[in-house]
Amino acid sequence: MRTPRFLALTTAALAVAGLTACAESDEGATASGGPVAVNATDTTCEVGSTTLAAGTATFAITNKGAKITEFYVYAPGDRIMGEIENIAPGLTRELRVELPAGTYETACKPGMVGRGLRGTLQVSGSAAPLTDDAALAEATASYQRYVQSQSAGLLEKTQEFVDAVKAGKVDEAKALFPVARTYWERIEPVAEIFGDLDPRIDGREEVIEEGMEFTGYHRLEKDLWETGDISRSGPIADQLMTDVKEIVAKATTAQLSPLNLANGAKELLDEVATGKITGEEDRYSHTDLWDFAANVEGSKAAIAALRPALEQRAPELVTQLDTGFADVDTALAKHRAGDGYKLHTELTEADLKELSDVINAVSEPISQVAAAVVK
Amino acid sequence: MRMSRRRMFTVAGAGLAGSAAAAGAVALHASRDAPAAPPHDAVDFYGAHQAGIVTPAQDRLHFVAFDVITKDRARLVALLRLWTEAAARMTAGLDAGPVGAVGGIPEAPPDDTGEALGLPPSGLTLTLGLGPGLFRTPEGVDRFDLAAQRPDALAELPRFPADKLDPALSGGDLCVQACANDPQVAVHAIRNLARIGMGTVSVRWSQLGFGRTSSTTQSQATPRNLFGFKDGTRNLKAEETELLRDHLWVQPGDGPSWMDGGSYLVTRKVRMVIETWDRAPLGEQEAIVGRTKGTGAPLGLTGEFDEPDLTTLPEDAHVRLAHPDANAGARMLRRGYNFVDGSDGLGRLDAGLFFIAYQRDPRTAFIPVQTNLARHDAMNEYLRHTSSALFAVPPGVPEGGFWAQQLFG
Numbered sequence: 001m002r003t004p005r006f007l008a009l010t011t012a013a014l015a016v017a018g019l020t021a022c023a024e025s026d027e028g029a030t031a032s033g034g035p036v037a038v039n040a041t042d043t044t045c046e047v048g049s050t051t052l053a054a055g056t057a058t059f060a061i062t063n064k065g066a067k068i069t070e071f072y073v074y075a076p077g078d079r080i081m082g083e084i085e086n087i088a089p090g091l092t093r094e095l096r097v098e099l100p101a102g103t104y105e106t107a108c109k110p111g112m113v114g115r116g117l118r119g120t121l122q123v124s125g126s127a128a129p130l131t132d133d134a135a136l137a138e139a140t141a142s143y144q145r146y147v148q149s150q151s152a153g154l155l156e157k158t159q160e161f162v163d164a165v166k167a168g169k170v171d172e173a174k175a176l177f178p179v180a181r182t183y184w185e186r187i188e189p190v191a192e193i194f195g196d197l198d199p200r201i202d203g204r205e206e207v208i209e210e211g212m213e214f215t216g217y218h219r220l221e222k223d224l225w226e227t228g229d230i231s232r233s234g235p236i237a238d239q240l241m242t243d244v245k246e247i248v249a250k251a252t253t254a255q256l257s258p259l260n261l262a263n264g265a266k267e268l269l270d271e272v273a274t275g276k277i278t279g280e281e282d283r284y285s286h287t288d289l290w291d292f293a294a295n296v297e298g299s300k301a302a303i304a305a306l307r308p309a310l311e312q313r314a315p316e317l318v319t320q321l322d323t324g325f326a327d328v329d330t331a332l333a334k335h336r337a338g339d340g341y342k343l344h345t346e347l348t349e350a351d352l353k354e355l356s357d358v359i360n361a362v363s364e365p366i367s368q369v370a371a372a373v374v375k
Numbered sequence: 376m377r378m379s380r381r382r383m384f385t386v387a388g389a390g391l392a393g394s395a396a397a398a399g400a401v402a403l404h405a406s407r408d409a410p411a412a413p414p415h416d417a418v419d420f421y422g423a424h425q426a427g428i429v430t431p432a433q434d435r436l437h438f439v440a441f442d443v444i445t446k447d448r449a450r451l452v453a454l455l456r457l458w459t460e461a462a463a464r465m466t467a468g469l470d471a472g473p474v475g476a477v478g479g480i481p482e483a484p485p486d487d488t489g490e491a492l493g494l495p496p497s498g499l500t501l502t503l504g505l506g507p508g509l510f511r512t513p514e515g516v517d518r519f520d521l522a523a524q525r526p527d528a529l530a531e532l533p534r535f536p537a538d539k540l541d542p543a544l545s546g547g548d549l550c551v552q553a554c555a556n557d558p559q560v561a562v563h564a565i566r567n568l569a570r571i572g573m574g575t576v577s578v579r580w581s582q583l584g585f586g587r588t589s590s591t592t593q594s595q596a597t598p599r600n601l602f603g604f605k606d607g608t609r610n611l612k613a614e615e616t617e618l619l620r621d622h623l624w625v626q627p628g629d630g631p632s633w634m635d636g637g638s639y640l641v642t643r644k645v646r647m648v649i650e651t652w653d654r655a656p657l658g659e660q661e662a663i664v665g666r667t668k669g670t671g672a673p674l675g676l677t678g679e680f681d682e683p684d685l686t687t688l689p690e691d692a693h694v695r696l697a698h699p700d701a702n703a704g705a706r707m708l709r710r711g712y713n714f715v716d717g718s719d720g721l722g723r724l725d726a727g728l729f730f731i732a733y734q735r736d737p738r739t740a741f742i743p744v745q746t747n748l749a750r751h752d753a754m755n756e757y758l759r760h761t762s763s764a765l766f767a768v769p770p771g772v773p774e775g776g777f778w779a780q781q782l783f784g
Contacts, residue, residue, distance in 0.1 A: 058481070096481045259482070324574065349543075353577070357444055361574030371483030 034058075035094060038108070040087070041065040045108035045117035054101045054125040056374075059084075061108075062092040070109040072116065073097050079254065080193050085112070098257045099123045113209075135309035136258045136373065143261050143305035144252075147187050150298075151248040154183035158244050162237040165220055165230050174224050178282075178290035178340060181217060184244075185294035186301065188271065189264035190251045197247045201240065204280070216240055218284075225284035258306065262370040265302035268295040269363045277356050279344040289341035292355070293332055299366070300325055306373065314372040317365050324362025331358045414556040417496035420466045422771040423636055424624065427500030428708065428733050429613040432591045433554040436584030436712040436729065437561040438642065439569065440547025440764060441576035443509060448519045452783050454575045458503070458551075458568055459777040468496035471567040488570065490563050497557035501564055503778045504550040504640045504766025507531055524782060526630035528639055528736045529767045535749040535760070544580045544644065544762035552640075552731070554710075558585065580762065582644060584712020584729045591710060597671060597679065600728055601647055601713050602757070604664050605671035608679055609698075611708040622706040622735055625770075629736065633781035636770030638733040641707075641741045644714075644762035647727035652757045663753045665692030691753035697744055705740045707732040727758075737765060 035058040037048035042065035061071045066089055073081040073095070081104065082097030101124050107116030157180035164173035184191070184202065192198050199207060201216045208214045214222075215236055223233045275281040276292040303310075303321055310318050331354050335342045347355075414433075418426050445451055461471045470476055472486025479485055510525035511517055531546075551568055555561040562583070569578050588600045589607030593614050600606040611618055620626065625634045652660070661667055665674055665688045673683030673694065688695040699706055710733065715726040734740035749755065769779045 094481050262482075357574075357577045360577070361444070364573045367484045371480055374480070374482045 035060040038062065038071060038106070039064055040069045040071065040108040040110065042067050042110045043117075045071075045106065045119060047106050047119050047121065050120060051122045051124070052099065054099060054123050056096060056098050057123075059095045059097075059106075060092055061087055061095065063087045063089050065089060065110050067111040070112050070116070071095060072105075072107045072109070073099070073121065074105040074107065075102065079250070098259060100255075101125060133309065135312060136306075139258055139261060139305045139307075139309050140256050143302055144256060146301045146305065147190055147254075147256075148252055150183050150187045151252050154180065154187075154244060155248055157183060158241060161220075162241045165224075165237040166234045168230060170224060170228060170230060173220070173230065174285070177217070177221060177224065177285060178287040181282075181287075182290055182294040184217070185268075185271075185291045186298035187251065188295070188298065189260075189267045190254065190256070191247050192267075193254060193260075194247055194250050197243055197250075201243050201247065204283075216243070218282075221282065221284045258309070258373045259370055261302045261306055262373045265299040265306075265369060266363070266366045268299040268302075269359055269366055271295050272359050273356065273363065277352055277359070282344070286343040286345045287340070288344040289332070289335055289347075293341060296325070296328055296332070303366075303369070306369065310369065310372060313375055314368070317368055317372055320365040321362065321369075324358070324365060328358045328362055331355055415495035415497050417467050418498055418500050420463045420501070420772065421774045421776075424638075424771045425500075425502045425768060426466070426771075427502035427552055427554050428623070428638060428710070428768070429591055429619065430498075430500050430554070431595055431613070432587040432589055432710055433498045433500070433556045433561075434585075434587055435555050435558040435561050436587075436731075437553045437558070437565045437581065438584070438729065438731070439551050439553075439565045439581040440506070440579045441549040441551075441569075441572065442579045443518075443548040443575070444577050445575045446518055448783075450575055451519060452777075454572055455503075455779055455783065456777045457571050459772060461567060461571055462501040462564070462778070463772075465491075465564050465567065466496060466499045466501060468494075468499075471564075471571070488563065488566055490566075491560050494557060494560055494563075497555040497560040499553065499555040499560050499564055501568075502552040502554075502640075502768060504552070504768045505529075505779060505782070506546060506548045506550065506764065506766050508546065509548045521782070524631050524633065526634055526767060528625075528630060528738060529765065530738075532641070532737070532763055532765050533742065533746075535745055537749055537755060538760050538763070540763050541761050546764050547579045547766075549576060550640070550642075550764065550766050558583070582714060582729050582762075583716075584714050586713040588711040588713055588728060589709040591708060600711075601649065601715075601726055602652055602660070602664070604660075604666060604668055605679065606711070606728075607709050608666075608671055611706055618706060619708075622740070623708050623733055625735055633779075634767060634769065635781075638708075638735065638768045639737050640766040640768050641730070641732050641734070641737055642762070642764045642766075643730040643745075643760055645728045645730055646725070646759040646761055648757045648759070649724045649726055655757075662689050663691075663693060663757075665689065665694030689753070691751050693748070693752050693754045696747050696752050702744045702747060703739070705744050707734045707740050707744070733768065 036052070038059050038061040039046040040061055040063050059071065061084060063069045068089070069087050070083065070085045071087065072083045075081050081099060082095050084093050084095040087093050104121040104123060106119045106121050109116035157176060161173060161176040161180040164176055188202070191201070199212070202218065203214070203216055204218050205214050205222070217240065219236050220230070220233055220240065223230050272292050272295045276288045276295065279286065279288050281291050282288045307318065335347065335351065418430055420426060443451060465471055470487035474486045476485045476487040476489035476492055507525070507529050509519065510521045510529070551565060553561040553564040555564070565581065587598050589610050590597050591610060591613055593612050597605040597608050611623055623638055625637045627635050629635075657668060661674060665683070666672060667674065670677070671679040672681055673688070675687055676683065683694060683698070685695050685698055685700060695701060710731040712729045712731070713726070714729045715724060717725055719725045732741055769781055772778055772780070
């Protein structure tokens with residue numbers, strides 16, 4: 001084990017040369033050659049190339065400013081094709097994104113606020129997209145059907161919830177709240193592609209920025225559970241319905257890539273680990289386990305769509321995922337109550353530890369799915 | 376060629392390479408028993424005994440206890456193999472996995488977390504222990520077909536008078552002690568082992584220690600604990616080969632042969648009631664300890680290593696009660712660390728000693744000594760034992776082998 005260091009010490013010059021070579025060969029290439037360099041400062045966003053060949057593009061974003069920045073690639077209508085957040089000053093980070101031919105916008109967001117510093121990006125040609133693989137193409141088609149079905153449920157149950165709120169039926173609205181959210185939570189990563197709608201629909205009180213109103217499910221949740229006074233909640237309810245309709249229209253027509261599915265499956269479990277286990281999501285109603293179950297179901301649905309492709313590419317991963325999800329189901333089943341689940345406040349520390357353990361266990365193989373998809 | 380931590384480190388210090396090369400070459404073959412290895416060097420992972428016991432005590436600690444959550448013995452063994460590979464790599468100053476923190480494809484999470492990039496091995500040692508629950512759960516279940524292999528010495532510790540143990544901070548099926556001279560390196564090692572173990576094991580509790588409170592070689596000066604006193608003056612030392620054989624290493628015939636060359640590890644988190652101790656007069660503090668605060672000499676004597684006459688010390692003095700002569704010759708190798716976990720809600724320092732002791736058999740070492748101390752020690756007024764654990768530390772890993780292979784075969 002010690003040889004490497006000894007060699008490195010006596011051949012320091014070689015090591016430097018080796019490093020450079022290694023760094024170049026390790027970086028992903030875009031369809032048109034090396035990564036597109038993006039120089040971001042607090043006031044400028046220089047994108048090395050504004051015309052690209054279709055395929056998987058790699059951007060290397062270097063933050064030369066003093067503020068933390070973000071980088072986005074938007075399709076028309078500000079649909080996020082890819083994003084990388086939290087690039088600290090001095091850092092270079094890479095974003096890989098699959099871009100079919102079309103017109104896009106790039107954006108740096110110094111300080112992580114506002115529309116960002118925009119630029120046009122033209123992508124042409126028809127280089128084989130990932131979805132040319134038949135199994136992967138079927139995966140996205142299959143998952144899109146899932147999004148369609150869940151969207152229908154989301155519209156229907158949110159309408160019932162909104163109607164109950166506006167009719168002043170507190171108990172009915174309370175009963176419908178976790179049901180409507182179930183459909184939302186199953187497909188949340190798809191909804192999150194549409195940047196500003198997500199916080200309006202699902203924003204929690206502390207994430208609402210200054211100058212923005214606290215709206216959406218959680219605002220109504222607060223009214224229902226904390227004050228019990230929904231006499232002035234009508235406009236919020238109407239706004240929620242409008243926003244949900246808009247996001248459904250976008251989500252059901254969005255072109256998803258297999259990477260979206262893989263990352264979505266992972267993000268749903270990350271949501272569980274950070275928001276649901278802790279009881280932060282539904283802090284007034286404590287119906288977090290409903291959301292927990294819905295996130296897991298959504299994650300399973302994305303994996304199910306990818307399954308034929310994964311069986312070809314990484315069969316051992318499929319076995320691990322099956323075992324992992326089965327363990328989650330078993331742990332979750334202990335907390336069923338009626339048609340739903342116990343309240344977060346009814347769970348013991350030991351219950352939460354067990355749920356956390358099973359989520360961590362399945363999250364590990366889930367985090368390998370994206371790499372298997374691009375392999 | 377992958378970018379390794381070591382290589383980055385070397386490149387950063389390339390200007391020193393000429394003179395450092397010779398020193399590095401010497402250090403490569405330094406045994407872990409050798410005193411005063413440069414603090415950034417690597418310690419051998421493989422050997423007859425696990426590293427991190429008689430290794431010169433490093434300055435920093437991250438200790439973690441795990442519950443095993445799989446019921447599948449093969450999966451447990453597979454994890455021990457994976458852990459061994461990662462531990463051998465990290466103690467050598469390499470990334471935890473072969474791909475590394477930055478060498479992989481963008482779509483996959485890296486197999487190293489990256490916070491040790493550019494840092495030298497820093498004397499990192501990783502030491503594995505097996506808790507009683509691995510052999511039989513508290514409910515009596517023999518999950519891994521190991522119950523017949525449990526040594527008698529690995530029985531749950533008895534409850535000692537005045538114990539205020541938090542069960543969530545005590546016990547564990549497995550433990551890993553990470554010691555290093557850089558806290559980031561120790562934390563990196565535990566974080567990566569926990570990540571690799573996700574789904575097979577679950578972290579039960581962990582503890583950071585920032586300053587060693589014992590010396591394990593004669594070349595190290597005796598450090599001080601948070602009471603301000605030298606601690607570990609009479610510790611077992613790496614050079615005392617015969618004493619180590621008699622008091623530290625499990626010998627053939629002691630129990631099941633898989634433990635030959637191993638040792639037993641007791642950990643205790645001992646909170647110190649800092650604020651009231653600080654108000655105690657110097658004379659009272661010294662009478663409680665049985666040593667002077669300045670030199671560490673036994674009361675009435677002048678040198679730290681002077682042999683105390685126990686009969687001249689107060690009957691409830693810590694040194695008198697803990698002395699081998701008061702405990703049928705019991706000796707342990709102590710390797711504890713000072714800890715500060717911030718402050719509690721009353722503004723008091725949440726601090727104390729994370730006690731670590733290795734021994735051949737806890738039934739003739741820690742248990743009688745602690746029984747004696749818990750009953751009579753004047754220091755108890757200022758101590759709260761909040762966490763306790765016992766682990767069997769299997770012998771060392773032969774090159775190409777894996778942790779605890781003597782048990783799992």
